[in-house]
Amino acid sequence: MTCLPHSNIKDQLEETLKKIKEANQLSIGYPISKDFDYSPLFEFLNYPINNLGDPFVDSTYKVQTRDMERDVIDFFAHLLRANKDDYWGYVTNGGSESNLYGLYIARELYPKAMVYYSESTHYSVKKNIQLLNIPSIVIRSNDNGEIDYDDLQNTLQYNRHLPAIILSNFGTTMKEAKDDVSKIKSILKKLAIQDHYIHCDAALSGAYGAFLENRIPFDIADGADSISISGHKFIGSPIPCGVVITKRSLRDRVSKSVSYIGTLDTTITGSRNGHSALFLWYALMHLGVDGLKSRYDNALEVAEYCKAKLQHLGIPAWSNPGAITVVFPKTSEALKQKWQLATEEHITHIICMSNVTKSQIDLFIEDVVLEMENNRVLA
Numbered sequence: 001m002t003c004l005p006h007s008n009i010k011d012q013l014e015e016t017l018k019k020i021k022e023a024n025q026l027s028i029g030y031p032i033s034k035d036f037d038y039s040p041l042f043e044f045l046n047y048p049i050n051n052l053g054d055p056f057v058d059s060t061y062k063v064q065t066r067d068m069e070r071d072v073i074d075f076f077a078h079l080l081r082a083n084k085d086d087y088w089g090y091v092t093n094g095g096s097e098s099n100l101y102g103l104y105i106a107r108e109l110y111p112k113a114m115v116y117y118s119e120s121t122h123y124s125v126k127k128n129i130q131l132l133n134i135p136s137i138v139i140r141s142n143d144n145g146e147i148d149y150d151d152l153q154n155t156l157q158y159n160r161h162l163p164a165i166i167l168s169n170f171g172t173t174m175k176e177a178k179d180d181v182s183k184i185k186s187i188l189k190k191l192a193i194q195d196h197y198i199h200c201d202a203a204l205s206g207a208y209g210a211f212l213e214n215r216i217p218f219d220i221a222d223g224a225d226s227i228s229i230s231g232h233k234f235i236g237s238p239i240p241c242g243v244v245i246t247k248r249s250l251r252d253r254v255s256k257s258v259s260y261i262g263t264l265d266t267t268i269t270g271s272r273n274g275h276s277a278l279f280l281w282y283a284l285m286h287l288g289v290d291g292l293k294s295r296y297d298n299a300l301e302v303a304e305y306c307k308a309k310l311q312h313l314g315i316p317a318w319s320n321p322g323a324i325t326v327v328f329p330k331t332s333e334a335l336k337q338k339w340q341l342a343t344e345e346h347i348t349h350i351i352c353m354s355n356v357t358k359s360q361i362d363l364f365i366e367d368v369v370l371e372m373e374n375n376r377v378l379a
């Protein structure tokens, strides 16, 4: 293929940008925050920033943002109540990589273990388990999407001679259900399964889980050994990214020193995105814990508003306690396409990330009302 004339390149860029802008406005079905402004960071795009290797060990390569990455890890370690003398983590390419990391450490610790995860678990987990070649058992979910603790207990009991790796969810993809890590811990204790590891997939809700009015146990102090959070979801980033938080003592078991990069090869990828660490740092330093909390409070208010509006129309909308995801029966194909609503079986949802406003909900509701009226005329 020969190269494109300059004018064509310009046209195509403009057209793509226009499409992205339009689509961005009507997206209320995916957990992607869009209310960010990283324009003061433009200049950084001129540099090949690469945080290769372990963020806590200096590397020979100096075009990097590891100090900011460490601030990001410190922030989350504190928020997720990790032991201040025994935590570790890094900025990943997203929740999927963070989940892979948690499961990887778990398997290195317990090579003969069985993994247990509920049927509401994100598809990245199944793929990761396949990649790592760990045997696994799927546990039933309750109607609200939370793991069925009785089924978990019975299944664990049956396999209690094996070390157990439990994948708990904190914010499932469709219903934003949250598994209670303290209940999982007490089941393990009751069955006297001492060799166990809990990885909490908090890709969706980990960034605001600390602020729930009625706290649901999920963090390191509650008993999780590692936690995943997506950076481009609740916080927002132009580049997909995530964070994994675990214990330093656990990561020490998998660390290998590599002289070529002059640091430890403790991460899944070698070269790592230094820009996303910079973006997350910028967002977190501006927000602080209080800003993150008010971001959550606003999102929750919009979710309650959305739920009430739908219920007012006679639509059986509901949400899990403290969730910013409103679940309801799936809409027509036209509304699904227009508002980018993800569906699964008979349900769909609106996820009230901070950029979703009440007036946007009103516009969506207008569409629903219009459709209901048209259907009535047709019927």
Ligand SMILES: *Cc1c(COP(=O)(O)O)cnc(C)c1O
Binding pocket: 093, 094, 095, 096, 097, 099, 122, 124, 171, 172, 173, 201, 202, 203, 204, 230, 231, 240, 241, 242
């Ligand atoms: C989004 C999500 C993931 C995957 O995260 P990515 O950042 O898309 O890789 C995993 N688990 C849950 C529950 C999620 O919502």
